[in-house]
Every structure is written in structure tokens, then in C-alpha cells.
Amino acid sequence: MSLWSYANPVRFMGATRPLVPVLGAVAAVCILVGLAWGFFFTPDDYRQGSTVKIIYLHVPSALMAINAWFMMLVASLVWLIRRHHVSALAARAAAPVGVTMTLIALVTGAVWGSPMWGTWWAWDPRLTSFLILFLFYLGYIALWQAVEDPDAAADLTSVLCLVGSVFAVLSRYAVNFWNQGLHQGASLSLDAEKNVADVFYYPLLVCIAGFVALFAALVLLGTRTEIRARRLHVLRLRERMADA
Amino acid sequence: MPELGKYALEVTLAYGASAVLLTGLVAIVVGRAARVRRALERVEGRRDG
Secondary structure, three states, X not given: OOHHHHHOHHHHHHHHOOXXXXXXXXXXXXXXXXXXXXXXXXXXXXXXXXXXXXXXXXXXXXXXXXXXXHXXXXXXXXXXXXXXXXXXXXXXXXXXXXXXXXXXXXXHHHHHHHHHHOOOOOOOHHHHHHHHHHHHHHHHHHHHHHOOOHHHHHHXXXXXXXXXXXXXXXXXXXXXXXXXXXXXXXXXXXXXXXOOOHHXXXXXXXXXXXXXXXXXXXXXXXXXXXXXXXXXXXXXXXXXXXXX | OOOOHHHHHHHHXXXXXXXXXXXXXXXXXXXXHHHXXXXXXXXXXXXXX
């Protein structure tokens, strides 16, 4: 079956109904196990002390903050090119999750940075691009709320998403582009270099799996809600027209 | 409870704030899903009944 068949709302609703509770359960188990493992059963870092335990929240949330925007970008492109409503609604559903992940990354980063860098905040390339990404998320959510016509709202928010993608890329690669600032390079990357010791790495992977599953569960649930909300809106309009 | 040493406040603050934000997010998404589903069932019930 083609992926495009899920652009049909009825088929999408049928396919995702069993997925949401499964993904929710996987998310709950992975996050609880990963955080408990990291918090209770890993040692302090020889330089950073117990603040290293913040990595289990900061890295997964930052990862999802950026990747949520890329998921919205793909969904927005599908909307702009193929006009599939489900993809526009999926992008809309991902925004609240993405903004929360961005906020968690900013807050935990500030709390972690305070004792390590001696400041809560610096206008460092990565921190600044993350803050701008957060503002783009807020603008994206506000734009969906502000435009009454759903297709026009999907068009405008998709364009905003394309523009904001620059900052999503910068959030990930700002350190490499400018090679300055307080924030270190990526903790996790696909190259051979190892930046995180195994004792921290494995619980971190479990936490990342949990955050990915949580994101997927909430986006699917949110998309299902948006589909229902749109049908509800249409039915209420029909009722009003019938009463008039 | 692990010994968090001189960074106990920072670690507790990071975990506490994240727990509040994640719980709030899940509550908002699940709550809205339930509200919309109930409202749609009511309207569809009127339509079919």
C-alpha cells in the first residue's frame, strides 16, 4: 500500500488508532527507565559533577525540537505540493510538541550552563538560533490560530515553516559554522568520534527512544484530533445552515 | 536517592521543570483529544438520531 493512501483521513484514522496507545506505552516505559537509569545508576562526571544527569533531558529534547521542525517541514512541503489535508494537520499537531521540546532544551540548557559556564545565558550561536527557533514555533502556532480559512492558514504556516527551517539547521550546525561560543559540538553524531562515555551513552539512548516515541504518539493523537475537529466544524456549519 | 552534591539545586530544577512541561503537554493534547471526540460524537448522534 502506498504511503499516499494515508492522505485519506478515514484510512489514516483506522491505521493510527492502535498505534497511539502502543507508542504512548513505549514512550512511558523508555522515559521512566532511561531517566531512572541515568539519575540513580550512573556516576557523576569527573568535571561536571552531578549536572551530567541533565544530559538525559537536555539532549533528547533538543534533538526532538529540531527534528519536530523538520517533520513539520516535510509535512508542509507535502501540503504545498500535493494538497493533502492530513499532512497540513500533522504539521499543525507537531508544533505544540516541538515548542515544548524547545522550551525544555532551553530551560535545562540554562540550568546546566549556570554552574558550568558561570552564566544562565549567552548570545552564543547555538543558544541564539535555538531561541529564534522557539520564537518561530510560537509564531507558527499563533498563525494557525489567527487565520480563519483552514487552507489559507495551512498555506501561510507552510511558508513560515520553510523560512524557519534555516534556524532549525542553524540550531544543529551553528557550532560548526561559527566555531565559537560556549556550547560544545554535538554530543551525538554519525561520525566515528565518541563524545559520550558508554556509562552515560546507553541510558541516553533509552531516553532518546522514549522522547521519539512520545513525539510520535502525541503527533498522531493531535493529528487525529485535528481531523475530528475539522469534521466537527463542518457538521456544525451544516446544522446551522439547516436551522436557518 | 543519589548524592547530588553542590549541584543538587540545578539537577532538581532541570528534572522538576521538565516533568511539569512534559506532564502539561500530555495533559493538554490528551484532554483536547477527549473533548473534541465527545463533541463530535454528540453532533454525529444528533445527525444520525
